[in-house]
Amino acid sequence: MKKTQVAIIGAGPAGLAAAIEIARAGGEVTLLDENHKPGGQLFKQIHKFFGSGEHRAGIRGFKIGEQLLEDTEKLGVNVLLDSPVYSIFEDFVIGYTHDGREKAIQAERIILATGASENALAFPGCTLPGVMGAGAAQTMINVHRVLPGKKIIMVGSGNVGLIVSYQLLQAGADVVALIEAAPEIGGYGVHASKIRRAGVAIYTSHTIQEVIGEDSVEGAVIVGLDEEWRPIKGTEKFIEVDTVCIAVGLSPLAELAWLAGCEFAFVPSLGGHIPKHDRNMETTIKGLYVAGDLTGIEEASSAMEEGRLAGIACAESLGLYSEEKARHLKEKVWARLDALRTGPFGEKRRDAKRKLMDLMEGGADIG
């Protein structure tokens, strides 16, 4: 059977960053991804990133992705595309498929960087063609260069809802409104300001009551919510749209971590069921590491740093780095991660992550 030193599952920002660290340390790494192209969601991010210079701030997401790919190529990382991993068996034997055939590869260490998937929302008409995830719309416009519709309503004001609304405008669509069930906008004010300036109305304390249409979306009815989040009769408003984008959060794609036997914790602020991990990104299964959105919904910048952390810790465990060298490298990554997790938006994630890592020491469940 094929063998490798480190198998990384998921070639998005976290997986790519981890692969680069292992390769730099002199390790042999195989990167597996179910998609036709590596990069995960990173290549859809056509906006300039935040952070500081060392986080590559001011550079568009897809350009950072191109840099990561260049580095993996230069370092000779082996990338297996169109290779969905369907299980992790005993002794770190990874089962995957390729070209309709079942294959296996055995690794000494595994890093799971499988990311997250969009949540759905249930309401009458939610199955009509034209109702899709905000990420789906982003994929269609930024990767495939096709508009999913002409008149769009966005549901959800987190960073995904806000930034995809902006990108839909850039692609030439008319985003008629963005609605948010909570009384306040969830994502960055600067994203919201951009779309307000472009004439997009933002309705907080509103939700979708139903979507109307025969064969596809023809309109949406939104309704106001009171302080108890109950619909207020009389506030129903019909908006003519042909597309409804749903941006109501992401959930980690944790199937492989479950199958491998990792212990989980339920952390709502990080997106749901998260595999427990320590400051080395190692799970309760020795030799199995995790990084990126799988370990809590954040952003591409933190995914890359966590990938680096997992890669360095993994290399250390294989003896490729001395404890001192590894500590030095990890400290730098932690400093950058901590810088990203500051301020009113980052603090909550920092605290949730701290509690998650404490659990590895046997702390009480977060709840």
Next chain:
Amino acid sequence: MAKGIKKTGIPSWKELKASPGLPDADRLEEGPVAFIECVQEIPCNPCEDVCPFGAIEVGSPITNLPKLYGKKCTGCGLCVAACPGLVIFKVHKNYTDSTSLVEFPFEYHPLPKTGKTVRCVNREGKFVVEGKVVKVRNPKQFDATPLITVEVPKKYFLEVRSIERKRWG
């Protein structure tokens, strides 16, 4: 404008005035100057990095709101293109006796042509006044963030922050 950024996506005048990124009244009278409308603490400092004159300070932690040192600012506009949030503008209050210039980022297609009359909008995207396009600059260095400068009647220089996306006149 009273409700603020968390509720409406637009900073209120109170939030703007509390931001250290606005030039003071004296500096506004003297030529073009940056106008930084950054009112939320997010980890971000490209504006500080890009300014060649040290006129913007974020410091540590990088969530600090950027502080503008009006005296050092030459109004070059590099920060306007560098801000990932697209919330830095350049204003030239006394361009003429009756008109001001406002420079803003505009990442849309198509770009208006110099000399054309355009419909200028405020932070809510609402039309306020017609203006003339004085300059459109889109060098490679800006990485696809073109900057448009419009000339508007002076009383609108604090309001106009973009143009309508569809009609250019």
Next chain:
Amino acid sequence: MRVKHHPILGEDRRKEDATIIVDGRKIKAIAGEPIAAALMAAGIRVFRKTPKKNQPRGVFCAIGRCTDCVMTVNGIPNVRTCVTPVEDGMVIETQNGLGKWREIR
């Protein structure tokens, strides 16, 4: 509708050099793009009908996870059109229910 001019991504220089047949109708497409993208560009939104209630379904996640976009392609049912690349001459049919396997020539 295709996004020909994009302020960040630039001009789309790809050519619609492939033809696919969708429910008997010839549609131009770009070889290698996902089938779902070609259909979306042509304004087609209903990809299949559900087995019990015959309700319309189309793209939802666009990354091959939800299977809402499946159609019958070259006689094979339940093909995820959002991750399957277009080939010149492909025969695509709106799938009714679970679809039917047909002999592949």
